[in-house]
Amino acid sequence: MKILCTADLHLGNFSKKIPEKYNIEDFTAEKAWYDIIDIASQNNYDAILICGDILDEDTSTFTSRQILNNGFEKLKDKNIEVVMIPGNHDKSRLSDLLSNTPYSFVHLIGCGCKWQRFDLNGLSIYGFGLDDDLKTNPFKRKLKNEDNKEIKLKIEDDKYIIMIHGDYNANEKDNKYGPFKDSLNGDVINNSIITLIGHTHKKEEKDKYVSLGSPQAFDFGEKGEHGFWTLELDEKLDKVNFCFESFSKVYYELVDADVSDFSDEHSLSSILNENLECKHSLNLYKVNLIGNLSKEKHDKIREEMEENQSAVNGYVAEDVYVSEFIDNIEGVYNLGEMAKQPNAIGVVAEMILSIDDGTFIEKYGDSFVKYKEQSEEYTEPARNGYYDYLDDEELLKFIRKSLIDILPGESDKNE
Ligand SMILES: [Mn+2]
Known part of the structure; x- marks a missing residue:
C-alpha cells in the first residue's frame, strides 16, 4: 500500500513576497493541492x-467548496481514498462542507475533538482533529465507537496509523492547540506504525512520529524544506519505506x-553571489548582514542595499532574490577590552560576547524568556496566523543588535 x-x-x-516576474497563480495553496x-x-x-488545516480560516465557504471539489473531481475513478481530520483553521466548516459530499472516496474523521477509527482497506487509522479550540491533551480524550458510544482511547489493533493535528512540542500549561508533548512517548504512539x-x-x-510540515511554504516563518511524505507498507502492513519529498515551489x-x-572591488552583489545558493526553483532570502565596517564603508553598503531592493524585487541571480536585508553591521569594536570595564558598557559587552559564544540562554535565560514572550505578543496582531514571528535564532540576533546599539558609537570612541 502506497500512501501520500x-x-x-x-x-x-x-506564498508571499513572490517577485513580479513570476505568476502568483503558481504559488497558491490551490495549485499545490x-x-x-x-x-x-x-x-x-x-x-x-491530510492531517488538518486543509482550509485557511480566511477562505470563504464558497471558494473552499470549489477548490475542494475541483480536486475531488480529478480523483474520480482513480481508486485513491482521501482521509482527512480537521485542524484548528478548519473549525466546523470542513465537516459542514463534506457532510453531504457525493465523493464516496472522501472521509473526514476525528471531528468534535473525539478519536475516530477508519478502516483503510484493512489498515486501521485513528484520527483526532481540532475543530474546536482544544487546549488540552488529545490523547486524554475519548474514542467514538462505531455505535457512537464513547470509550477511553485504548487501541487493540496490532497495526495502525495515527493522524493528529496539534502541538507536539507543548504541554497543557503552554496554552497551545492540542498540546501532547506528555504523550509523545506513550504506548499509543510507540505502538503505531507511524x-x-x-x-x-x-x-x-x-x-515513531513525524511532524509533516506544510507542502507549500507561505512566508519567512516557514523556512527550509517543505513537501509531503510517502509511506509504503507491505502486505503484512509493515513499513517498508517512509520518505520526504521536496515539493514547495518557493x-x-x-x-x-x-x-x-x-570594498569597491568586493561589492555587495559579489558578496550576495557568494552567499546565496540556488537550491530550488525559486529562492527567496532574508539576508542578515554581519561583520564590522567603518562608518564610511557602512554608508556605501547601505547605498548598494537600496539599489538592490529597488531593482526588480531584489534580484541577485536567476531564481535567487533578496526579499529583505537586516543590517546588523557593527563598527570596529574590541568587545574583549570593553567587557573588562567595571561599568554598564562592560556588562553590555559581556552579554554580547555570551551571544557570540552561545552561552547567552544559559547565563541570561530569564531575560531571554521575557524577550521571547514580548516578541510573540508584539508580532501577534501582524501575524494573521502566518507564524511570522522571530524564532530563537532570529531573536538572539535581534537582542545582539539592541545591545550593540547601547555601546558608544564610532564617533564617541577614543581613537
Ligand atoms: Mn493548525
Missing part, C-alpha cells in the same frame, strides 16, 4: 492522508552574510 501523507494545505492562502492530487494519481498511490502530525508547518522526523531562507571585506 500531508497536512496544513491552508487552501485559499498563497491540484499538483499533489496529480502526483498521487500518476504514481499509483492508494490513499492521501504517527502523522499536522499543525506546526515544520517538518521533523522521529522514529523556499524561504535566512542567511548571514559577513561583509567585513566589503
